[in-house]
Amino acid sequence: MSEILKTVSEEEMKERVRELAKNNFRSGTNCAESVYLALYDAGLIDFPRETVALTTAFGGGIGLSGGLCGALAAAIIGVSAVHGRRNPQQGEMKEIVNQLYGNPGLYRFFNQIPHRFLEQFGSTDCEELNKDFEWTEKDRARNCMKITVESAVMAVEFIYQGDREGYGQPFGKNMAGKV
DSSP states (O other): OHHHHHHSOHHHHHHHHHHHHHHHHHTTOOHHHHHHHHHHHTTOOOSOGGGGGGTGGGHHHHTTSSOBOHHHHHHHHHHHHHHSOSSTTOSOHHHHHHHHHSSSOHHHHHTHHHHHHHHHHSOSBHHHHTTTSOTTOHHHHHHHHHHHHHHHHHHHHHHHHHHHHOSOOOOOSOTTOOO
8 A cells, every 4th residue: 555655646646536536426425435435446545445334324424413524534534544553452551552642653643634624624513514505405515525525635645644754743732632
């Protein structure tokens, strides 16, 4: 998988994923499935294609509950599929914990994703993102497609960033008070 990051430029990958996500959404997959499948079909995720099932429930802010945006959730799942821990119980306890909280540490990296999404779209909740639309309106579907496509592109940016920079970024706002 790292090989694709070396052979395909980030800009080319963003364009590829943008088109895939748009086509996925138009074909009837929900926002979360559309993002994940775009990342998968672009060659960024090396798990079986059936793992798209892990994203299905996130559509409509988790089963139409209006919670966490499904496109954001799938972007995070996609980035985690590339940069997450494959064997999180391997090593001594201090090492296991430090992989998350340390500097470098995965939480520093993953913490950026919802903050960037919030900055770009104004909320991370599906209900808030769609408050100006009736669910059955075409304008709501267009809004969701735009968010879906841009979330897939954002995932590509983070996948390449993690490969390029590692995990030593400063924390954004977080509940642990980490800096």
